[in-house]
Amino acid sequence: MEFKGSDRGPFVPALIIVDMQEDFCPPNGSLAVQDGRTLAPLINDLLSQPGFVTRIATQDYHPADHISFASNHPPPNNRPFESFIEMKNPAPDRKTESKPQQLWPVHCVAGSPGAEMIPEIDAGRIDLFVQKGKHSQVEMYSAFADAFGNLDPAVTSQSVNVDIASVLEKKGVTDVFVVGLAGDYCVKCTAIDAFKAGFRSWLIEEGTKCVMPDNWGKAKEELRVAGVSVIHADDPIVKK
Ligand code: VGL
Ligand code: ZN
Numbered sequence: 001m002e003f004k005g006s007d008r009g010p011f012v013p014a015l016i017i018v019d020m021q022e023d024f025c026p027p028n029g030s031l032a033v034q035d036g037r038t039l040a041p042l043i044n045d046l047l048s049q050p051g052f053v054t055r056i057a058t059q060d061y062h063p064a065d066h067i068s069f070a071s072n073h074p075p076p077n078n079r080p081f082e083s084f085i086e087m088k089n090p091a092p093d094r095k096t097e098s099k100p101q102q103l104w105p106v107h108c109v110a111g112s113p114g115a116e117m118i119p120e121i122d123a124g125r126i127d128l129f130v131q132k133g134k135h136s137q138v139e140m141y142s143a144f145a146d147a148f149g150n151l152d153p154a155v156t157s158q159s160v161n162v163d164i165a166s167v168l169e170k171k172g173v174t175d176v177f178v179v180g181l182a183g184d185y186c187v188k189c190t191a192i193d194a195f196k197a198g199f200r201s202w203l204i205e206e207g208t209k210c211v212m213p214d215n216w217g218k219a220k221e222e223l224r225v226a227g228v229s230v231i232h233a234d235d236p237i238v239k240k
Contacts, residue, residue, distance in 0.1 A: 014173040015046055016143065016164075016194070017057045018180030018187045020121050023107040023114035024060075025181075030114055031107040033182050033209045040120035042207050042233060043179055047125040049238075053171050054127045056164065058143045060108035060186065061115055061131035068139050070103040080105045089148040090138045091155045097148065101139050110134065128167065135159040141186045144193035165197040175200040177238065179207030184215035188223060195227040206233040 020043065023029040025036040047055055065072055067087055070080040077083045080103055087101035108115040110131070117123055133140040135158040139147040143164050150156055153163060168176065176194040178201065180187050187208045195201040203223060210216050220230050231237065 010172075010174050012172045013052050013175045013177060014168055014171065014199075015052045015055045016176055016178045016180075016190060017043055017047075017055070017121070017126070018143070018178060018190050019058055019060050019108075019182070020118050020180050021059055021108055021114065022116050022118055025118050029107070030105045031211070033211055034213065036181050036209050037118060037120060039179065039181070039207055039209065040118065042204075044120075044122045046177070046179065046204075046207070046238070047122050052177075053173060054167070055125055056128045056130060056143075056167070057117065057121070057123070057126045058130045058132060058180070058186070058190065059115060059117065060133050061110045062108055062133045063136045064106075064109050065136045066109075066133065067137050068101060068104050068133075069106045071106055073103065078103060087138060087147065089150070090135060090146070090158070091148065091150050091152065094148065094150075099147065101147070108133070128162065130160060130162050130164050132160045134161070142189035142193040143186075144190065144197055168194075168197070168199060173199060175202065177202045177204060179204050181209060182211045183208035184210040184212055184219045188219050191223060191228045192226040201228045202237065203228055203230045204233050204238060205230055 024033050026032045070078045083103045084100040086098045089097040130143050140159045146159050176199045178191040191201045191203045
């Protein structure tokens, strides 16, 4: 892969495919994103491009008692998609900090069929699977950090199986390309945190779909303000 610009220094790209899992896809996913499965051909095309120094897939990977599952909370404030509960920072020195957490249907329970990658994705080309959201008491949309932005491995090692920023740094990655599900949650947060971690961050618009499609305009603005470039699949930078 080649960058068609000039004077930007080294270009060492990585691909991050976010949460292309059964529970996020029709027809049977418990948190299905409309047309989520239709992203597979474009993602496989990206996977087949030779330029990426690493190809990483993330998986939402929750314990059954995860704080984001509506059914783990008492009524009346336990309506999936609608209710929010107060979530505490799991960092020992930040326990007084809390923030509202949206509730979801049970999804992507570790080891369950819903947590599996969809078989349409060419998993043989994926170098590393990042499993996130493993800590029962905290949400983790981004593959880089939990909902409180915790980066200390002493805290995050309970939420995620690998420190993705270190993996990318060791490979000399300069640029991260992000696709997958869902554009308004895990894809957005992962792309923003990639930029925060010091990588140029590119989100390929045709490579994502939103839980709530009406959210995409607002999400794109948040991404832009946060330093992420939302680009198209046929832009020169993603062409071989
Ligand atoms: C996601 C909601 C809850 C996502 C994960 O992958 O975008 N959304 N958990
Ligand atoms: Zn989740």
